[in-house]
Amino acid sequence: MTATLDVNGKTISVEADPATPLLWVLRDELGLTGTKYGCGLAQCGACTVHVDGQPVRSCVTPIEGLSGVKITTIEGLGGAHPLQQAWVKHDVPQCGYCQSGQIMSAAALIAQNKAPSDDEIDEAMSGNICRCGTYQRIRAAIKDAASGKLDLAQAASAATLEETAEEMAASAGATSRGAGR
Numbered sequence: 001m002t003a004t005l006d007v008n009g010k011t012i013s014v015e016a017d018p019a020t021p022l023l024w025v026l027r028d029e030l031g032l033t034g035t036k037y038g039c040g041l042a043q044c045g046a047c048t049v050h051v052d053g054q055p056v057r058s059c060v061t062p063i064e065g066l067s068g069v070k071i072t073t074i075e076g077l078g079g080a081h082p083l084q085q086a087w088v089k090h091d092v093p094q095c096g097y098c099q100s101g102q103i104m105s106a107a108a109l110i111a112q113n114k115a116p117s118d119d120e121i122d123e124a125m126s127g128n129i130c131r132c133g134t135y136q137r138i139r140a141a142i143k144d145a146a147s148g149k150l151d152l153a154q155a156a157s158a159a160t161l162e163e164t165a166e167e168m169a170a171s172a173g174a175t176s177r178g179a180g181r
Contacts, residue, residue, distance in 0.1 A: 034073055041060070042057035046097060049104055084103060089150065105125055105128050110145060115147075
């Protein structure tokens with residue numbers, strides 16, 4: 001079947017079985033490897049993307065029902081999103097594997113709530129697991145980004161942001177459908 005998807009503002013046609021999870025279309029067909037395969041069961045949050053602004057687990061979301069919706073991946077945030085800047089400022093990532101999913105869940109939160117409390121952050125982020133345990137830095141970065149007062153010069157230079165985004169995307173870029181099975 002040919003599916004027409006709106007991914008990061010671009011209309012894209014892909015040839016895939018309707019039951020194919022969005023994650024595999026993003027990674028294998030479109031080359032958008034920032035979205036990671038973690039558990040394949042929607043339990044860890046590494047594969048989080050936005051569908052019409054809502055965080056969804058792409059590993060269990062079939063492409064069948066995605067025509068006509070807006071899909072945004074970590075690449076769609078552009079590298080200079082306030083959360084990406086705050087992630088650098090607060091030195092959030094250690095291994096980096098979960099970070100694209102963390103950022104996508106956080107972006108959905110601050111799009112709806114410009115001043116989230118600690119409890120609201122914890123609730124919104126509860127479906128995202130960080131093996132390295134950087135939860136306190138994640139919360140601090142979310143609060144900083146939500147405040148709108150992020151000092152861009154202090155956060156990092158554009159080159160550092162781009163390098164960090166590339167490192168985060170490449171940290172597990174080799175993971176593919178075949179490697180996780």
